[in-house]
Amino acid sequence: MLDGILQGLDTAFLPLNILLLFVGCFAGTFIGMLPGLGPVSAIALMIPITYGFDPSSGLILMAGVYYGAVFGGSTSAILINAPGVSGAVATAFDGYPMAQRGEAGKALALAAYSSFVGGTIGAVFLFVFVPVLAKVSLSFQSADYFALMLFGLTAITAFAGKGQVLKAVLMAVLGLMLATVGEDPSGIQRFTFGVTDLYDGISFLLLSMATFAIAEALMVVLKPEPVKEDAEEGAPEMSFSALGSMKLSKEEVRAVAPVVGRSSVLGFLVGVLPGAGATIASFLAYGMERNLASVKEKLGFGKGSVKGLAAPESANNAASTGSFVPLLTLGIPGSATTAVMLGALLSYGVQPGPRLYIDNPAVFWSVIISMYLGNVILLVLNLPLIPYISKLLDIPKPFLTPVILFLSLMGVYLISFNTFDLTMMVIIGAIAVFFRLLDFPLAPMLLGFILGGMLEENLRRALMISDGSLSFLWQRPITATILLITLATVLLPRLLAIIRKQA
Amino acid sequence: MNFLTNKDKVGSCFILLFSLVYLTAIFEIPVNQSLSYDVVNARTLPFCLALLAIVVSAVTLFSSASDSEEETLLQAVEGFQWRPCLLLVGAMFVYAMLFDYLGFLLATSVFLYSGFYILKETRQLFSITVAVGVALFMWLVLTQVFGIYLDSGELYRLIVRS
Numbered sequence: 001m002l003d004g005i006l007q008g009l010d011t012a013f014l015p016l017n018i019l020l021l022f023v024g025c026f027a028g029t030f031i032g033m034l035p036g037l038g039p040v041s042a043i044a045l046m047i048p049i050t051y052g053f054d055p056s057s058g059l060i061l062m063a064g065v066y067y068g069a070v071f072g073g074s075t076s077a078i079l080i081n082a083p084g085v086s087g088a089v090a091t092a093f094d095g096y097p098m099a100q101r102g103e104a105g106k107a108l109a110l111a112a113y114s115s116f117v118g119g120t121i122g123a124v125f126l127f128v129f130v131p132v133l134a135k136v137s138l139s140f141q142s143a144d145y146f147a148l149m150l151f152g153l154t155a156i157t158a159f160a161g162k163g164q165v166l167k168a169v170l171m172a173v174l175g176l177m178l179a180t181v182g183e184d185p186s187g188i189q190r191f192t193f194g195v196t197d198l199y200d201g202i203s204f205l206l207l208s209m210a211t212f213a214i215a216e217a218l219m220v221v222l223k224p225e226p227v228k229e230d231a232e233e234g235a236p237e238m239s240f241s242a243l244g245s246m247k248l249s250k251e252e253v254r255a256v257a258p259v260v261g262r263s264s265v266l267g268f269l270v271g272v273l274p275g276a277g278a279t280i281a282s283f284l285a286y287g288m289e290r291n292l293a294s295v296k297e298k299l300g301f302g303k304g305s306v307k308g309l310a311a312p313e314s315a316n317n318a319a320s321t322g323s324f325v326p327l328l329t330l331g332i333p334g335s336a337t338t339a340v341m342l343g344a345l346l347s348y349g350v351q352p353g354p355r356l357y358i359d360n361p362a363v364f365w366s367v368i369i370s371m372y373l374g375n376v377i378l379l380v381l382n383l384p385l386i387p388y389i390s391k392l393l394d395i396p397k398p399f400l401t402p403v404i405l406f407l408s409l410m411g412v413y414l415i416s417f418n419t420f421d422l423t424m425m426v427i428i429g430a431i432a433v434f435f436r437l438l439d440f441p442l443a444p445m446l447l448g449f450i451l452g453g454m455l456e457e458n459l460r461r462a463l464m465i466s467d468g469s470l471s472f473l474w475q476r477p478i479t480a481t482i483l484l485i486t487l488a489t490v491l492l493p494r495l496l497a498i499i500r501k502q503a
Numbered sequence: 504m505n506f507l508t509n510k511d512k513v514g515s516c517f518i519l520l521f522s523l524v525y526l527t528a529i530f531e532i533p534v535n536q537s538l539s540y541d542v543v544n545a546r547t548l549p550f551c552l553a554l555l556a557i558v559v560s561a562v563t564l565f566s567s568a569s570d571s572e573e574e575t576l577l578q579a580v581e582g583f584q585w586r587p588c589l590l591l592v593g594a595m596f597v598y599a600m601l602f603d604y605l606g607f608l609l610a611t612s613v614f615l616y617s618g619f620y621i622l623k624e625t626r627q628l629f630s631i632t633v634a635v636g637v638a639l640f641m642w643l644v645l646t647q648v649f650g651i652y653l654d655s656g657e658l659y660r661l662i663v664r665s
Contacts, residue, residue: 166559166562166563166566167511167514167563169559170514170515170518170556170559170560170563173552173555173556173559174518174521174556176548176552177521177522177525177549177552177553177556180548180549180552184545186544186545188532188533188534188545189532189533190532190545190549191525191528191532191549193528214595218588218591218592221584221587221588221591221622222583222584222585222588223583223584396624397622398618398619398622398623398624399619399624399633401591401618401622402591402614402615402617402618402619402621402622403615403618403637405591405595405618406611406614406615406618406637409595409598409599410641413602414645414651419599419600419602419603422595422598422599422602423596423599423600425599426592426595426596426599429592429595430592433588434517435514437510437576437579437580438510438511438513438514438576439510439511439514439579440514455548456548459543459548460543463543464543468543
């Protein structure tokens with residue numbers, strides 16, 4: 001393990017990788033600040049750029065982009081009440097009121113410090129838990145992997161809103177169907193209809209760029225921004241020259257310290273669960289702190305409370321780190337963002353999972369170390385640059401949207417150099433907009449698409465080993481346990497809801 | 504609630520239709536005779552998926568729309584700016600179609616300028632400058648920094664030949 005850590009340190013501290021981390025944090029902050037573009041789109045936009053890099057460097061850049069995008073989302077949430085990412089929605093509850101009363105600088109600094117502590121606690125937990133879990137999962141066989149893929153698919157229920165579970169299941173099945181296009185594991189062409197461009201299947205990058213980057217850019221055009229109530233009342237617009245002081249008083253530090261600690265631990269644990277992610281973690285932490293607060297403090301929540309800002313910020317960053325645990329140890333993505341990263345890893349020829357720890361210790365450890373470095377860089381680089389980075393929000397939409405569309409199209413073209421992919425991307429992007437209008441969640445489709453190939457491969461292998469018998473589902477204790485957990489994850493919430501209704 | 508305006512029903516219908524087409528296409532998949540002893544073949548998973556999708560979409564289709572308070576599709580798209588969105592989709596199509604003919608620089612400049620125009624940017628000269636500037640910058644970065652080959656296009660070759 002020590003050798004692996006040293007290899008990881010060597011890789012992470014290479015000048016090129018440090019530079020990439022800086023670039024990633026900066027680019028991620030910018031992209032995350034733009035409403036509509038979150039970490040998923042930011043990472044998807046980075047995939048084509050990183051194709052020429054070695055896997056470690058590519059992942060280090062993406063880790064920087066990820067943290068930058070999460071932080072950028074908070075910046076726009078605080079400054080203009082427009083969370084760039086869903087994980088920053090709870091940040092806006094108290095961050096924006098702070099900015100309105102002239103404490104934008106303090107709010108941004110508090111968000112940065114809380115994120116840093118959240119990320120630090122998350123990274124320490126990651127350091128401890130990931131190797132242990134990876135060692136356990138080394139004994140996994142194809143039947144266990146098949147069960148794991150099924151467990152990974154249960155994450156879709158978390159992507160679904162109230163009453164959306166069936167829709168999420170449908171979208172996941174749609175993703176699984178799209179994954180069957182192209183050559184099957186035995187070399188037979190499926191659903192290609194004689195089109196040679198489809199022989200290799202639909203590219204993951206194409207699908208993720210079309211469903212996230214293109215669809216989101218089109219949605220921004222389609223959906224005119226609502227006029228804010230405050231604007232109607234003549235409230236002054238946020239001026240970046242009026243950021244105010246970035247210093248926190250001793251009392252404020254004392255007040256938020258336990259909040260940040262609690263929220264970080266909660267955030268990490270929530271992040272580890274497949275599908276839960278930063279958004280749920282931030283809301284849970286906000287709710288927890290509100291419940292723990294005194295009656296007087298409770299009244300301050302939603303009106304610029306420092307605790308109300310620190311809790312979601314530390315939780316969402318810790319959850320972002322936690323979501324890497326299932327990805328790195330089991331090879332199953334815990335969130336839409338890690339799903340995109342899984343696709344990127346596969347395209348580099350790196351198979352995440354327990355073998356990653358053994359086969360590619362440099363990649364494994366450098367990613368974990370870089371995640372922490374990303375937090376440090378965000379703090380030292382972005383905090384002083386906030387007033388300047390914020391100005392990027394002033395780029396007019398008529399210029400920004402076509403450039404985002406162009407970058408998305410180019411991202412895919414530069415991999416295949418095939419204009420057929422561009423046409424397919426536009427069609428999928430348009431269909432994605434249609435699904436978004438119908439409130440059908442797109443993340444489950446991506447999850448299904450990513451897990452589809454591995455699911456089929458492991459199912460076929462497991463069936464072949466067991467001579468076509470389904471007994472592989474209960475023969476091994478690991479498989480049976482994972483399947484039981486999967487069943488419990490799916491059924492328990494429903495049973496609890498029924499019990500609650502009857503009570 | 505009208506069938507056509509219920510978001511869940513429209514979506515489920517779309518997936519149901521897709522699943523039916525997918526199901527019929529499964530029978531076009533060749534089955535490798537040399538692997539006929541295999542318990543799972545190229546058709547197995549697609550067949551299971553098609554069945555699952557048909558069942559779930561049918562359940563969604565018949566179970567939704569009972570709630571009359573639910574936002575309808577027409578309500579959801581009220582005030583939407585369809586024209587610029589559709590024009591942008593069209594512009595992307597044209598970009599994809601003409602890319603090989605016009606080449607990277609010209610196609611990108613035209614696409615970006617048309618994008619700015621569609622989104623009602625009125626400063627024409629500035630738009631042209633930005634469009635050409637972005638295209639040129641990207642071309643320089645990709646070809647000179649990353650060493651990526653970008654085709655100059657049929658049109659360019661025709662002009663050079665003549």
